[in-house]
Amino acid sequence: MSHALSSAVLCSVLLGAAVATAETRPAPSATAPAAHAADRHDADREGWPDTRVGELARGWVSAFSVGPDSMKAFITHHLAASSLASKGVAQRVERYLDLREKYGTLTLVSVVKAEGPKLTAKLMASDATSHEFVFTAQDEAPHQLVSVGIMEPGHFGHRFGH
Numbered sequence: 428m429s430h431a432l433s434s435a436v437l438c439s440v441l442l443g444a445a446v447a448t449a450e451t452r453p454a455p456s457a458t459a460p461a462a463h464a465a466d467r468h469d470a471d472r473e474g475w476p477d478t479r480v481g482e483l484a485r486g487w488v489s490a491f492s493v494g495p496d497s498m499k500a501f502i503t504h505h506l507a508a509s510s511l512a513s514k515g516v517a518q519r520v521e522r523y524l525d526l527r528e529k530y531g532t533l534t535l536v537s538v539v540k541a542e543g544p545k546l547t548a549k550l551m552a553s554d555a556t557s558h559e560f561v562f563t564a565q566d567e568a569p570h571q572l573v574s575v576g577i578m579e580p581g582h583f584g585h586r587f588g589h
Contacts, residue, residue: 474535479570480546484562485535487575488550491523492532498523507571530558544570547578 475485483505490501502511502519531553539547544564551557559578565571 474538475548476538476541476546478541478546480544480562480564480572481538481541483564483570483572484546484548484560487562487572488533488535488548491527491530492534495520495524495527498527505572507565507573510571510573530554533560544573 473485475481486501486505490497499516499520502516502523506519529552533550533552536549536551536557539549539559541547544566546562548560548562549557550560561574561576561578563573563576565573
């Protein structure tokens with residue numbers, strides 16, 4: 428069989444399969460656009476809960492993984508004034524650099540628990556180890572991040588100072 432003829436046969440087979448699939452697919456319902464919008468919204472959050480503490484935790488993890496300038500900006504704009512009063516931005520960025528060296532980048536594996544202003548998430552480090560991080564936000568407006576802690580096996584937990 429010539430190359431042109433085999434290409435034509437392959438295209439016919441693929442086109443036939445596409446038509447058969449389209450014919451068996453149900454017609455979109457009136458609620459489909461809303462469902463797709465919800466799916467996009469869920470995908471935008473990458474598994475994080477649709478809460479203020481979920482938004483803050485996602486932002487913190489993103490800033491952590493991007494680098495020091497991003498983390499400094501995050502701390503400056505999203506950390507509660509009371510937390511910054513006890514330890515300033517420069518000290519927090521120094522601590523971040525130690526943690527970044529230890530963990531590399533972080534990605535969400537799962538949300539372990541989300542209750543009120545507190546969220547516990549399992550995050551994966553660059554070396555594929557997983558760690559539980561606890562994010563705590565203010566209970567009242569402006570709902571800024573108060574702290575980020577890590578739960579290590581054999582320890583009762585450790586606060587990052589974030």
